[in-house]
Amino acid sequence: MTTIDAPRSSAARTRSGMNLEKWGWMYMRASGVVLVVLIFGHLFVNLVAGDGVSQIDFAFVAGKLSDPFWQVWDTLLLWLALIHGANGMRTLVNDYVTKPKVRSALHFALASSTAVLLILGTLVIYTFDPCPAGADPELIASFCSTL
């Protein structure tokens, strides 16, 4: 019986270490499942419950962001959604942009905008003051007057 050699070129790359593309693929699915819950919950509370979009103002957001539950919810939403979105955009850049310099520029733009917005958003959630000093009492949450 003849044995056929495995059709391997000596120049074939051998993979070692972890496969980042595989983990990216896994991340899209894992974060996607969590995001379905987080975003549908976010949409229900903000657009369906109560008076929907017409109830949203500074006092409404202050009421939510002064609750640790919504702080954690919004932090997870920010990080999981933005990284999911940026990684999806990276897939499109890889599919449609063939010029190496343009690809690099777009990859850099995606990575840097993601980093800036993650830091900005996280700082907003955890440094937010629901009752800023000197604010118009008409515009801030009713619980501020009891402080």
Added chain:
Amino acid sequence: MPAKVAGAGASSSSAPLTVPAPRPPVIAGTLYRGHEGMWSWVLHRITGVAIYFFLLVHILDTALVRVSPEAYNVVIESYKTPIMGLGELALVGAIGFHALNGLRIILVDFWSVGTRHQRALFWGVLGLWAVLMIGFAPRHLIHVFGG
């Protein structure tokens, strides 16, 4: 018509192999494939890009709570206008499709018979999406256009 070929190799006692005849060509216009799988893929990309760019804007507008109640309220008022209200309906439609179709992709990837039923799953996605939108649209439109 299936063509029959004699069983090749050492075991002449095995049943002859049946090779299916080539499928008649399916006319699907000038679209690449053009069936459920392609539309699922196309819509997933388009909705993903739309949601990504909204997310960038939404992180920035929410960050205005850190500037002042007035700054946040001025910007969020624009979300309550009729045109933006219709935009929010489209956004929720895009998110609903992307979420349900994402779950379909996970089923195709990880469920043993997911690939076999990918077309039925796509129609399931459209059906659930329609139910979601029938529930959301009237309530949201009343919030935007109602008293």
